[in-house]
Structure formats: structure tokens, C-alpha cells
Amino acid sequence: MEQVKCECGHVNPHGTVFCESCGKPLEEDTSKKLLDMRYEGSARRSQTYNKTIIDKIWNFFSSVKVGVWLIVITLVASAIGTIFPQEMYIPPNVSPAEYYKDQYGWAGKLYYELGFNNLYGSWWYMLLIASIGVSLVICSLDRVIPLYRALQKQGVTRHPTFLQRQRLFSASQVADENRVFSQMKERLIKRRYHVREENGNILAEKGRFSRWGPYVNHIGLIIFLIGAMLRFVPGMYVDKVLWIREGETKEIPGTGGKYFLKNEKFIFEVYEKGKDNEVFNAAIDRVGNGTVAKTYQTNVVLYKRVGPIVPGEEPKLKKVKEYNIRVNEPLKYDHYALYQVDFKMNEPNKMAFNLIDKATNQSFGTVTVDLHNPQSSYNLGNGYRVELLSYFPDFYFDDDGNPATKSKIPNNPAFVFKMITPDKPKGEVSFVAIRQTIEPFGNNKYKMAFAGLDTRNVSGLTVRRDFTLWILGIGGVIFMIGLIQGMYWNHRRIWLQRVNGEVWLAAHTNKNWFGLKNEMKHIIEGTGLAMPIDQAEVEKKAAQGGDRNGATK
Numbered sequence: 359m360e361q362v363k364c365e366c367g368h369v370n371p372h373g374t375v376f377c378e379s380c381g382k383p384l385e386e387d388t389s390k391k392l393l394d395m396r397y398e399g400s401a402r403r404s405q406t407y408n409k410t411i412i413d414k415i416w417n418f419f420s421s422v423k424v425g426v427w428l429i430v431i432t433l434v435a436s437a438i439g440t441i442f443p444q445e446m447y448i449p450p451n452v453s454p455a456e457y458y459k460d461q462y463g464w465a466g467k468l469y470y471e472l473g474f475n476n477l478y479g480s481w482w483y484m485l486l487i488a489s490i491g492v493s494l495v496i497c498s499l500d501r502v503i504p505l506y507r508a509l510q511k512q513g514v515t516r517h518p519t520f521l522q523r524q525r526l527f528s529a530s531q532v533a534d535e536n537r538v539f540s541q542m543k544e545r546l547i548k549r550r551y552h553v554r555e556e557n558g559n560i561l562a563e564k565g566r567f568s569r570w571g572p573y574v575n576h577i578g579l580i581i582f583l584i585g586a587m588l589r590f591v592p593g594m595y596v597d598k599v600l601w602i603r604e605g606e607t608k609e610i611p612g613t614g615g616k617y618f619l620k621n622e623k624f625i626f627e628v629y630e631k632g633k634d635n636e637v638f639n640a641a642i643d644r645v646g647n648g649t650v651a652k653t654y655q656t657n658v659v660l661y662k663r664v665g666p667i668v669p670g671e672e673p674k675l676k677k678v679k680e681y682n683i684r685v686n687e688p689l690k691y692d693h694y695a696l697y698q699v700d701f702k703m704n705e706p707n708k709m710a711f712n713l714i715d716k717a718t719n720q721s722f723g724t725v726t727v728d729l730h731n732p733q734s735s736y737n738l739g740n741g742y743r744v745e746l747l748s749y750f751p752d753f754y755f756d757d758d759g760n761p762a763t764k765s766k767i768p769n770n771p772a773f774v775f776k777m778i779t780p781d782k783p784k785g786e787v788s789f790v791a792i793r794q795t796i797e798p799f800g801n802n803k804y805k806m807a808f809a810g811l812d813t814r815n816v817s818g819l820t821v822r823r824d825f826t827l828w829i830l831g832i833g834g835v836i837f838m839i840g841l842i843q844g845m846y847w848n849h850r851r852i853w854l855q856r857v858n859g860e861v862w863l864a865a866h867t868n869k870n871w872f873g874l875k876n877e878m879k880h881i882i883e884g885t886g887l888a889m890p891i892d893q894a895e896v897e898k899k900a901a902q903g904g905d906r907n908g909a910t911k
Contacts, residue, residue, distance in 0.1 A: 368511070371504075373401030379513045381520025391897060393523045395866055398512070400504035420500040425493040432486045439477035442469050446476075447599055452765035460764055479590055491583045498576045509566065514556035516864075518857050524864040526874070526890035531860055538861060538885050542854055545881045551852070560854040569868060571844020578837030585829030596694070596823040603705065603730075604814040607661070607675075612821050613694065618661040618675055624701060624815040627653040654698050656683045656817040660691060683819065693823050700818025706768045708812040711790070713744060713777060716805050722779070724809055729768035741780040744806070748774035753791055761789070777804045850874055852881075863890055 362370045368379035376383045376399040383393070393399065404420035407413045418424060442465075448457050454475055458466035473480055521527060532538050543560060546553050551562035589595035596612030600619070607620040629652050661675035681689040689696040706729055712721045723738030729751065736744045752764040753772035761772060772791035778784075782803065789796040790806050853864045863882070867874045871892070878890060 366513075366517075371401040371406075373406035375399030375401075376520060377517070378508045378511045380515065380517045381512075382517035383519055383523070391523060392525055392893060393520065395524075395868075397501060397505050398508035400508040402500050402504055404500050416496055416500070419489075419493045419496040422497065425490065425497055428486060428490045428493055432483075432490060435474075435477065435483060435486065439474055442466060442475070444475060444477065446597070452767070456764065484587065484590065487583055487587055491580055491587075494576045494580050494583075498573050502570070502573045505569065509569070512561075514554045514561040515559045515855065516561075516853055518862070521853055521855060521857075521862050521864040524853075524866050525871070525894050526865040526878070526892060528863050528888040528890040529857070529860045530863065530886065530888045532886045535856060535861060538887060539854060541885050542881065542887075546852065549877065549881065551850075558856055560852075562852040562854075563850070565847045565849045568844055568847035569849045571840045571842075571847075574840030574843055575837055576840075578833045578835070578840055580833075581836060582830055582833030585826040585833055588826045588829065589824075594825045596821055598821040599699075600696070600819045600821055601702075601816055602656075602819065603707070603816045610694070610696070610821055612823065615667050615673070616663055617678075617692075617694070618663065618673065619696070619819075620659040620661065621817055622657040622659060624817045625653055625655040625657070626651070626701065626703065626815070654685050654701060656698055656819065657681075658683055658689065658696075660689065683817075693825070695822045697820045697822065698817070699820045702816040702818070704813040705816050706771060706811060707814045709771060710809040710811070711744075711775075711806040712809045713738060713742060713779075714805055714807045716803060721807075725806070727773065729771055741778075743778045745776040745778065745785070746773060747776050747787070750791075773806075775806050777802070777806065779804060848873070850877075852878070861887060863887055865890060 362372060362374060362384055364370060364377040364380060364382055364384065366377060366380040366382065368377055370378055370384065375385050376393060378398070378400065381393075383399075402420075403413075404417045408417060442458065442462055445454050448454065455467075455470055458470040458475060460466075462469065469475060473482075477483055539558070539560060543553055543555075543562075546560075546562040549564075551564045554561045554563075593614075598611035600608065600611055602608050602619060602621040604621050604624055607618055609615055610617045610619050657680075659680050660678040662678050664674040664676045667673070678691065679689075683689050683696060683698045685698050688698070708726055708728055710724055710726045712724050714721050722740070722742045725736040725738070725744050727733075727746065727749075732746055732749050734746055736746070738744065748761070750761055750763040750772040751766050751768040751770075753770045754762060754764055756762045761774075770792060772789070772794075775788050775790060776785040777788065786802040786804055787797070787799055788802055788804075788806055789798060790808075795805065848867050848870045850867045851865065853862070855862045855864075865874060865878060875890075875892070882889065
């Protein structure tokens with residue numbers, strides 16, 4: 359690294375605007391009246407080096423504009439991801455491509471094809487989050503290291519040009535300089551300034567810690583982003599949906615096959631109008647009797663797998679606990695929590711059909727089809743048999759007029775039966791749906807007549823586990839500390855120096871100039887020192903006056 363030696367003897371890194379020690383401007387361009395004090399004129403890597411590929415990458419991510427655009431793009435992508443449900447929240451056992459197309463039309467199809475259905479786990483979304491983190495780290499290092507070095511090395515005695523080019527500056531002649539300096543020192547200490555003296559000159563400083571507020575913010579954000587990215591590490595975060603029917607035992611998603619849950623019963627109760635529920639009578643009258651819910655409850659049994667996982671083998675389960683899951687009363691165990699979030703009443707479970715002679719209405723037996731696990735053939739005896747050629751759990755006709763299914767959930771079941779009898783050994787084919795029967799090969803002698811429907815309730819549970827919450831919390835707390843640190847305090851410095859028989863007074867703050875001016879009025883009152891002039895306002899008025907004169911001409 360090239361270095362620049364100042365006339366005061368201090369060696370500055372290449373790219374330094376003014377000397378870190380004495381403040382003498384090192385730049386050739388002196389057209390600017392005021393010094394740029396944002397980073398104490400220190401040399402930032404991003405503004406000094408641009409030769410190697412590492413330099414170019416560093417310079418790209420050190421740009422605040424790049425960081426802001428990365429955040430904007432991530433926010434826009436996150437907002438788009440909430441337009442339609444994420445894939446984890448759609449009904450189970452359905453094709454995502456068909457679901458988004460059927461439910462939301464061409465917009466849903468485009469949503470799926472662009473990958474927004476699984477946005478928060480996609481590689482490009484993770485890349486955006488990581489890029490924001492890299493940008494925060496590089497932005498912070500690019501600024502905080504040279505700023506810290508410059509503030510640590512700043513001297514008390516500053517170059518006259520440095521004082522003259524401060525925003526607040528005045529030069530005064532006083533009769534007794536020693537008395538003035540003694541008064542100023544005493545008053546500055548009372549106002550909690552840290553006062554340093556050198557060669558009879560004074561540097562008073564307070565609130566330097568506020569300069570680190572933005573970088574504390576960055577640390578909090580980086581920790582927060584790390585916590586967000588850890589949510590995609592297996593085992594760190596689980597947010598799954600479990601639909602489980604009454605009497606059914608299912609593996610709890612997100613547990614790696616470790617835990618199973620059995621739904622003993624789902625209970626749905628409503629308030630009924632009467633003396634016992636007078637407080638709810640008005641609501642019942644308003645929305646209708648039987649619609650004001652009282653209880654959503656799933657009685658469950660939690661099981662734990664015993665032994666290793668063997669593919670294709672029924673798991674050996676050990677009962678852990680029984681629990682009644684209600685809204686806001688989840689089942690909690692081993693850092694997992696199961697919440698009651700949804701339900702479905704009276705889902706078709708089994709359908710019964712009678713094989714009947716259409717002419718005599720004689721029945722030759724009953725076929726009971728398990729809608730979740732149908733058999734391919736049903737033997738009724740005496741040469742009567744029914745084969746299930748096709749099954750459509752959620753039946754509809756596609757664009758070509760062929761029967762198809764929207765999902766594997768039996769919302770609208772339909773069947774293609776082949777009825778084999780002693781007098782029809784080759785069988786007859788019949789398409790049977792709710793309120794619809796089609797005989798595609800002509801008029802049949804036999805038919806499958808609906809004989810009954812068995813239903814059961816389905817409970818919708820959310821499975822959650824979060825080991826990243828404490829990391830997110832720490833990141834949020836650190837972010838708020840940095841926000842308060844940088845917002846409610848400011849870094850103020852006052853220089854008092856003897857120059858050519860005059861007392862020069864200069865001051866600087868990183869924000870709240872109005873507050874600094876008021877404070878300086880009280881400090882110099884009665885000392886004989888002139889109130890520093892705000893040179894930024896003088897330049898502004900001069901520029902406005904020039905513009906008006908030009909317009910008049």
C-alpha cells in the first residue's frame with residue numbers, strides 16, 4: 359500500500375483526504391470550502407483500489423446503492439411469495455402444478471413455473487439473503503476500520519486550514535487567553551465533554567460512541583440474516599401442515615420419522631341459543647344458529663418410533679402421551695408444537711354399492727370401496743365379481759372430455775366398474791359418479807347402485823419447531839441498540855486553539871447542528887469569544903443570492 363507522509367510527520371494511507379493527526383488537507387482540489395468529515399477523510403479501500411478481481415468484488419458490495427437494491431429486490435420477491443399460498447400450505451397429495459393452475463388460473467400457473475411456490479427455500483432467494491449479508495459485512499469493514507483508526511489518531515493541535523474549513527468557525531481576539539481557555543475547559547467538563555490538552559490547545563469531545571450506531575445495526579442485521587438462513591438447515595426450523603383423519607396414525611412431518619400421531623377423534627361444538635349462553639345470543643342471532651364455534655379439538659395420541667428405520671417395514675411405536683389439542687393449546691414435546699389450525703367435517707371415507715339386476719332389481723351383494731385404499735377386485739360369490747378399473751377421487755372432465763382427478767382427496771369420487779356375472783362372463787363396464795351413471799358400451803343388464811356413505815372428520819394441524827428464534831431475537835435486540843445509539847446521541851467536537859495572537863474556535867457534529875449551536879452559545883457566554891459562524895448557511899445564502907442576481911439580469 360502506498361503511503362503519504364504529512365508535514366507533521368504522520369504517515370497516512372494512500373487515499374486519505376486530510377491528515378489523520380493534524381487535519382491538513384492532502385487533496386489537490388481545494389475548491390471546496392468545507393471539509394468532508396463523513397469518514398474523517400480516511401482512506402477507504404473501495405475508493406482507493408480497483409485493480410484485481412477482489413478489489414472489484416469489494417467495491418461492488420461496498421456500495422450503499424447496491425445494498426439498498428438487494429434489499430428492495432428481496433422485499434419485492436418476498437411480497438410476491440405471499441400472493442398465493444406456498445407449496446407447504448396447499449392440500450396434501452395433490453400435484454402442485456395442477457393445483458396452482460386449477461385454483462388461480464394462468465396467474466397460478468405462471469406463479470408455479472417461475473418457482474414462487476417454494477420461494478423461501480429456493481437457491482436464488484437464499485443467494486439474495488447471502489448477498490445482503492456480504493454487502494453488510496463489506497460495507498461495515500470498508501468504513502468502520504478507517505473511521506476508527508482516524509478517530510484514534512486525531513491530534514489535539516490541528517492544522518489552521520482544518521479549523522478554517524469546519525462548518526462552525528470563528529476567530530477572536532481576547533485580552534487574557536489563559537483565563538478564556540481555563541473558563542472554556544471548566545464549562546466543557548461540566549457538560550460532560552472529554553477534554554484533551556496539548557501545547558495550550560484544547561480538543562473537547564463527547565458522544566463518539568454514537569458513530570458506531572450504524573455498524574452495530576449492521577451486526578444485528580447480519581445476526582438476524584444468519585438466523586433466517588439457518589431456518590433452511592434440516593432440524594433447525596420446522597413449519598409443516600399435517601392433515602390427519604379420525605382413526606388414522608401418521609408420521610409427524612419434519613421429525614425425520616421419529617414421531618407419529620394418531621387422531622382418536624375430532625370435536626367441533628357450537629353455541630346454542632338459550633339461557634346458558636345469553637352472552638352469545640346476540641351473535642347467534644346475527645350469524646345464525648349452529649355457526650358460532652365453541653370448541654375445535656383433536657384428541658390425539660403421540661407415539662415415538664422404537665428401533666431403527668427399516669424401509670418397507672411397519673414402524674414399532676411406543677406411546678408417549680395423550681393430549682387434547684385445542685386452538686391456542688398446542689401439544690408440545692421435544693421442542694415440537696402441534697397447533698389446531700383447520701378442520702374438514704364429514705369427508706367421504708367409504709362408499710357402498712349393490713350389484714343389481716336392472717330388470718328385477720335383485721341384489722347380488724354389496725361392494726364397499728375404501729376411498730383412501732381401494733381394492734382392485736371384489737368377489738361377491740356364486741360367480742359374481744366386481745373389478746375396479748379406474749378410480750377418480752376428485753373427479754372432473756378435462757379439456758379433451760376424458761375423466762380425470764384434481765387431487766387424491768375424495769371430494770367428488772367416481773369409479774369405472776367392470777361387473778362380471780355368470781351370464782355375462784366377459785363383464786359389463788359402467789362409469790359411476792355421484793348422481794351420474796354412464797354405460798359407455800351400450801345398455802347394461804346390471805348396475806352398481808349407491809348403497810351408503812361412511813364419512814369421518816379430518817383435523818388440520820401445524821407442526822412447528824424453531825431453534826433459530828433466539829438468534830433472531832439477539833439480532834433484533836442488537837439492531838435496536840444500534841438504532842437508539844445512533845439516533846438519540848451525536849458525536850460533538852470542539853477545538854480551541856491559539857493561532858497568530860487569536861483564539862480560533864471550531865466545532866463539528868455528525869448531526870443535530872442546531873443543538874450544537876445552542877450548546878456553544880451557553881459555553882462561550884461571557885468569555886469574550888465570538889459565536890462561530892455557520893459557513894454552510896453562508897455559502898447557501900451566497901449561492902441563492904447569486905441565482906437571484908442572475909435571474910434579474
